Amino acid sequence: MKLLAASTAVSLFLAERASATAIQHQRRQCAATLNDATTIANELQSKYFNTGTGQYTDGELWTDSNTLEDLHNLMLATGNDDYGTVADNSWVGKAALDSSTDWNSFLGGSNDDAQWVILALWKIGDYKTARGQDASAYTSSASKIYDIIAGQWDDTCGGGVWWSTAHTYKNAITNELFLLTSAEGYLRTQDQTYLTNAQNEWNWLFNSGMRNSDGLFNDGLDSSTCANNGQTTWTYNQAVVASGLGALYAATGNSTLLDQAEISLDATMSSSLVSNDILKESCDDADAGGAQCNHDQQIFKGIWTKHVQFYLDYANDASRTAKYTDFLSSQYSAVIHYGMNSAHDVGSVWYAPDNGGSVWQPEASASGLEAVVSAAKYGSC
Numbered sequence: 001m002k003l004l005a006a007s008t009a010v011s012l013f014l015a016e017r018a019s020a021t022a023i024q025h026q027r028r029q030c031a032a033t034l035n036d037a038t039t040i041a042n043e044l045q046s047k048y049f050n051t052g053t054g055q056y057t058d059g060e061l062w063t064d065s066n067t068l069e070d071l072h073n074l075m076l077a078t079g080n081d082d083y084g085t086v087a088d089n090s091w092v093g094k095a096a097l098d099s100s101t102d103w104n105s106f107l108g109g110s111n112d113d114a115q116w117v118i119l120a121l122w123k124i125g126d127y128k129t130a131r132g133q134d135a136s137a138y139t140s141s142a143s144k145i146y147d148i149i150a151g152q153w154d155d156t157c158g159g160g161v162w163w164s165t166a167h168t169y170k171n172a173i174t175n176e177l178f179l180l181t182s183a184e185g186y187l188r189t190q191d192q193t194y195l196t197n198a199q200n201e202w203n204w205l206f207n208s209g210m211r212n213s214d215g216l217f218n219d220g221l222d223s224s225t226c227a228n229n230g231q232t233t234w235t236y237n238q239a240v241v242a243s244g245l246g247a248l249y250a251a252t253g254n255s256t257l258l259d260q261a262e263i264s265l266d267a268t269m270s271s272s273l274v275s276n277d278i279l280k281e282s283c284d285d286a287d288a289g290g291a292q293c294n295h296d297q298q299i300f301k302g303i304w305t306k307h308v309q310f311y312l313d314y315a316n317d318a319s320r321t322a323k324y325t326d327f328l329s330s331q332y333s334a335v336i337h338y339g340m341n342s343a344h345d346v347g348s349v350w351y352a353p354d355n356g357g358s359v360w361q362p363e364a365s366a367s368g369l370e371a372v373v374s375a376a377k378y379g380s381c
């Protein structure tokens with residue numbers, strides 16, 4: 001009887017969390033901030049989206065996937081359908097709609113890229129479902145990709161998913177994403193396999209040594225010693241782990257996971273990844289002739305803000321939300337005042353006015369969009 005009572009308590013907890021999460025997802029959003037997001041998204045679509053190929057000019061699979069996720073995240077926030085036809089016309093969407101797509105070949109062996117595709121397909125699916133449309137091609141494609149990635153876990157270095165099918169590197173982002181796709185996959189399907197994978201992933205990641213004494217995740221593990229390789233602490237690595245832990249908390253009710261998530265979020269805000277309260281990637285330089293972030297690196301800061309949004313959705317706790325309100329508002333302000341030009345493109349540098357060093361590519365605009373969408377939900381209004 002005791003066991004029954006305990007499991008009843010757990011189901012009640014989960015039911016409460018499920019309805020609380022639904023409420024939180026509908027949190028009232030800041031209309032003025034959403035207007036800025038729409039302005040940036042409109043410019044991004046008209047400047048970079050090629051309706052013939054369904055790709056962003058000068059984009060990449062994983063960054064295109066993030067951008068698609070962003071447009072749908074925005075439409076779920078505004079309630080409008082400004083980009084309602086984009087998904088089915090995108091190269092990722094066309095692949096999802098075609099049940100004969102060979103995902104192994106489409107994904108090109110990149111186990112991190114593949115999981116950004118999963119996240120995009122889920123978000124597109126959420127949008128379609130919210131509009132009463134059939135999302136099954138998107139969700140079934142996501143689960144096919146997930147199964148491919150789950151098969152990329154082995155015992156080298158004690159566990160973890162390989163960065164690519166070449167099996168040369170185990171790194172933070174691939175495994176943080178696997179924590180998120182596993183925990184979120186469980187919340188979406190109630191399939192226990194996902195939850196087991198999420199728990200195994202967190203146990204491994206926590207003990208992997210990839211988080212350094214400052215609380216920041218380095219890039220990955222040395223392939224011969226399996227020790228932290230000391231490589232760059234990119235901003236996005238500090239928040240994708242948090243959304244993954246938030247999802248695992250939502251699945252289990254273990255709030256220690258939220259404390260773990262905030263170690264890396266808080267470390268970001270007090271580290272050299274920030275200049276005057278604004279995120280600054282190690283490759284960011286406002287001055288001409290300095291370092292410049294490449295296509296991948298330009299979108300990392302926005303992903304940090306987006307995954308703080310997802311983390312706060314899962315945590316669903318006013319006092320935890322309050323810790324990040326000012327910082328998210330500051331990122332929004334910096335994107336608008338320092339990052340954006342008069343055409344509403346956003347450059348790669350947020351921390352200072354562009355002095356010739358900011359880079360203007362679709363990934364940088366998507367990154368700015370992410371900061372604004374996140375602030376619409378969790379910044380001040």
Ligand SMILES: *[C@@H]1O[C@H](CO)[C@@H](O)[C@H](O)[C@H]1NC(C)=O
Binds near residue numbers: 254255256
């Ligand atoms: C809760 O999560 C923490 C952090 O991963 C872990 O150490 C602890 O064992 C978990 N508690 C339970 C009851 O699973």
